[in-house]
Amino acid sequence: MPNIKSSAKRDQLAKARNAKNKAAKSALKTALKKFNTAVAEGDKETAASTYKAAVRAVDKAAGKRLIHSNNAANKKSKMARKFSAMQ
16 A cells, blocks of 8 residues: 555556556457357348447557557458458
């Protein structure tokens, strides 16, 4: 436990940021899993809607620096390949 008031505030802010980032990363993973399950089932309509949502989620995560921009590009490329292979 910090002894100094300012370091206690920093600790509190770090915990809040950590919780926010963890929730955002979890939402990103959920969007990606929804897309992957739709592709695995072969449902084109659901895959199309979840593809859009997943790409948006990846872009948002990269914009917030939750994931690296190259990682985001890699994820989007893999999703695009899976989606185009369906059709």
